[in-house]
Amino acid sequence: xxxxxxxxxxxxxxxxxxxxxxxxxxxxxxxxxxxxxxxxxxxxxxxxxxxxxxxxxxxxxxxxxxxxxxxxxxxxxxxxxxxxxxxxxxxxxxxxxxxxxxxxxxxxxxxxxxxxxxxxxxxxxxxxxxxxxxxxxxxxxxxxxxxxxxxxxxxxxxxxxxxxxxxxxxxxxxxxxxxxxxxxxxxxxxxxxxxxxxxxxxxxxxxxxxxxxxxxxxxxxxxxxxxxxxxxxxxxxxxxxxxxxxxxxxxxxxxxxxxxxxxxxxxxxxxxxxxxxxxxxxxxxxxxxxxxxxxxxxxxxxxxxxxxxxxxxxxxxxxxxxxxxxxxxxxxxxxxxxxxxxxxxxxxxxx
Amino acid sequence: xxxxxxxxxxxxxxxxxxxxxxxxxxxxxxxxxxxxxxxxxxxxxxxxxxxxxxxxxxxxxxxxxxxxxxxxxxxxxxxxxxxxxxxxxxxxxxxxxxxxxxxxxxxxxxxxxxxxxxxxxxxxxxxxxxxxxxxxxxxxxxxxxxxxxxxxxxxxxxxxxxxxxxxxxxxxxxxxxxxxxxxxxxxxxxxxxxxxxxxxxxxxxxxxxxxxxxxxxxxxxxxxxxxxxxxxxxxxxxxxxxxxxxxx
Numbered sequence: 001x002x003x004x005x006x007x008x009x010x011x012x013x014x015x016x017x018x019x020x021x022x023x024x025x026x027x028x029x030x031x032x033x034x035x036x037x038x039x040x041x042x043x044x045x046x047x048x049x050x051x052x053x054x055x056x057x058x059x060x061x062x063x064x065x066x067x068x069x070x071x072x073x074x075x076x077x078x079x080x081x082x083x084x085x086x087x088x089x090x091x092x093x094x095x096x097x098x099x100x101x102x103x104x105x106x107x108x109x110x111x112x113x114x115x116x117x118x119x120x121x122x123x124x125x126x127x128x129x130x131x132x133x134x135x136x137x138x139x140x141x142x143x144x145x146x147x148x149x150x151x152x153x154x155x156x157x158x159x160x161x162x163x164x165x166x167x168x169x170x171x172x173x174x175x176x177x178x179x180x181x182x183x184x185x186x187x188x189x190x191x192x193x194x195x196x197x198x199x200x201x202x203x204x205x206x207x208x209x210x211x212x213x214x215x216x217x218x219x220x221x222x223x224x225x226x227x228x229x230x231x232x233x234x235x236x237x238x239x240x241x242x243x244x245x246x247x248x249x250x251x252x253x254x255x256x257x258x259x260x261x262x263x264x265x266x267x268x269x270x271x272x273x274x275x276x277x278x279x280x281x282x283x284x285x286x287x288x289x290x291x292x293x294x295x296x297x298x299x300x301x302x303x304x305x306x307x308x309x310x311x312x313x314x315x316x317x318x319x320x321x322x323x324x325x326x327x328x329x330x331x332x333x334x335x336x337x338x339x340x341x342x343x344x345x346x347x348x349x350x351x
Numbered sequence: 352x353x354x355x356x357x358x359x360x361x362x363x364x365x366x367x368x369x370x371x372x373x374x375x376x377x378x379x380x381x382x383x384x385x386x387x388x389x390x391x392x393x394x395x396x397x398x399x400x401x402x403x404x405x406x407x408x409x410x411x412x413x414x415x416x417x418x419x420x421x422x423x424x425x426x427x428x429x430x431x432x433x434x435x436x437x438x439x440x441x442x443x444x445x446x447x448x449x450x451x452x453x454x455x456x457x458x459x460x461x462x463x464x465x466x467x468x469x470x471x472x473x474x475x476x477x478x479x480x481x482x483x484x485x486x487x488x489x490x491x492x493x494x495x496x497x498x499x500x501x502x503x504x505x506x507x508x509x510x511x512x513x514x515x516x517x518x519x520x521x522x523x524x525x526x527x528x529x530x531x532x533x534x535x536x537x538x539x540x541x542x543x544x545x546x547x548x549x550x551x552x553x554x555x556x557x558x559x560x561x562x563x564x565x566x567x568x569x570x571x572x573x574x575x576x577x578x579x580x581x582x583x584x585x586x587x588x589x590x591x592x593x594x595x596x597x598x599x
Contacts, residue, residue, distance in 0.1 A: 200466045202446075202454040209443035209496075216403065216437075217514060218429030218458040224466075276445070336447065339489050 018182040022175050033178040033246060035289050036185040040239045041262065042269040042281035042288075043188055044232035049267065050275035051196065052228050053208030054127075058138025059236060060263035061122075061145050062115050064256030066237025067244040068149060069114050070107035071161050074245075077103045085156040095164040103164065108241045115237035116230050123226040130211070139259060146257035160251030163244060177246040184242065188235040193278055195231065204228050208276070268311055274323025283322055356381045356518055356550050357402065357433070362411035362421075364394075364401055371397040373574045374411070379518065384544055384551045386565030388558075388585075390594055394574040395554045396438060399520050403435045404428040415518075430459045434511050435520035438554075440503045444496030448487055448506055451495050452478035455510040478513060485509045485539060501528045505536070512543060518550045519543070525557050533557070537564060562586065570594070 003011065018036070022029040041063075048054045075084050078099050095103070122141055129137045150158040166173040195201055203224050206214040215221050244250045257263075265288065273284025295306040320328065327334050357379040364372040371394045379385045389395050401408045404425045413421040420428055443451050453470050482488050485505040490498060495506055504524070511519050524540065525533050537560055543549050555561040561568065562582040570578045570585060572594040578585060585591055 198467050198469055205446055206443045206454045209445050210441050213441040215425045217455050218426050337492055343483050
């Protein structure tokens with residue numbers, strides 16, 4: 001993996017902020033953790049929506065699935081899950097630090113592994129659909145999953161589950177979650193940066209630009225599509241597992257499968273930053289969180305109206321996003337130039 | 352008959368009540384340039400689509416190098432070494448020309464692990480060399496969707512060469528190209544056949560082009576095979592002349 005000089009500076013400052021930020025701004029630790037989660041959302045949505053041209057409205061499914069898989073794994077290791085949820089509050093639950101951390105780690109692993117399975121199954125079912133039909137189909141999966149969990153009493157149903165309490169100081173707790181969310185975001189970014197530079201990256205770009213052509217050229221489109229969905233499912237499921245523990249209480253509709261909030265935010269962040277670019281989704285996530293926090297603070301009561309207006313303006317006037325706009329404005333910075341030489345054997349131009 | 356590369360026998364294809372191909376039989380010999388002509392709506396593109404596996408055929412048999420391929424799907428047939436270009440030029444419009452070329456490399460022996468490696472430098476060199484061959488070297492870093500239509504057509508042709516197919520099916524390669532560029536394109540098509548050893552099967556409306564290039568020509572009309580022969584025989588065939596001039 002190669003970084004340009006600017007990228008190195010950027011990555012180092014982000015790394016520094018990720019580690020020291022929550023210590024310097026202790027009041028904002030939760031917001032910082034959410035920022036990293038949004039970065040994961042935007043990056044993984046862009047794998048399909050930006051790089052492969054499949055606009056999914058159901059990626060939030062993997063987030064919620066991961067959250068529930070992680071929670072159920074953590075609890076069932078040491079308690080009977082049905083008993084645990086039906087007596088919530090009535091029985092005193094005790095998790096030793098060892099039980100807590102081992103359960104949490106195993107829960108995240110289970111979330112990651114099962115999300116791969118889900119991605120393969122739903123990929124098989126969904127990738128026959130294209131364009132808006134794919135978007136609606138995936139949305140259906142996310143909505144159905146929320147309803148299904150809501151009707152499943154053993155894992156809390158609509159009433160949700162309280163997660164095992166963190167065994168330690170509240171300050172340490174919030175730093176702990178901020179830092180592992182950051183770690184997941186960093187690993188996701190590094191993995192995607194590597195992946196987009198391989199043949200696989202080019203192949204999913206080809207599917208985005210013209211899928212029939214890609215097929216006609218012999219690219220195994222179905223395999224690539226399924227793998228790409230798996231790639232975005234795993235970080236989402238892990239983020240879900242972490243977020244559930246960070247919140248401490250999960251329920252199906254608002255926390256685990258929030259299609260109209262986080263599910264839509266994913267798309268908006270990528271559109272804001274620029275589809276199909278490496279840094280666009282990250283930039284989009286940062287800007288989006290700023291806009292959201294500012295409207296929530298200064299326009300309380302009208303915050304959803306303001307956010308809606310913002311999305312409309314974005315979609316109507318600014319479709320290519322920040323990175324796309326910069327590429328149009330300064331193509332030479334992105335290496336889009338005419339070479340005056342007629343052939344590779346000619347000498348470099350004098351300038 | 353080992354030199355027959357594509358063998359189409361009694362292939363029929365209907366869209367609802369419209370019979371697009373009716374018991375068409377033809378063969379394309381290795382190392383030749385074969386032409387396919389016929390008035391608009393005579394079923395040429397349908398036949399191409401049937402051969403490359405774009406849709407199932409109703410009856411008949413299509414063999415490639417002796418292997419029955421009428422049940423195979425598009426990517427599988429492409430990996431066997433039979434490629435087609437489209438009447439409406441199709442390239443990967445948001446990628447630059449070099450990327451378009453590199454992803455077009457043959458996927459015949461790609462192993463799973465190789466999907467996650469970078470292309471070796473030879474591939475980039477080959478891509479640039481072929482772009483030079485079609486005259487697009489200077490524009491190789493531009494986004495291909497921003498190129499002119501004719502340049503996109505050249506790029507699509509270069510992409511097909513990058514894949515090193517055994518047979519290339521070209522659907523109207525000169526349509527929409529500036530007449531002065533056509534000669535250059537004909538020259539390059541001829542060199543693809545001689546220098547790269549690619550067998551060509553070409554749909555073409557431009558009679559000057561096809562009569563000069565092809566050794567063997569098939570003519571379709573109303574979904575049926577009307578005539579077959581050398582360019583001279585076709586040009587003097589009364590049925591062909593009638594079909595083109597609309598006499599019945």
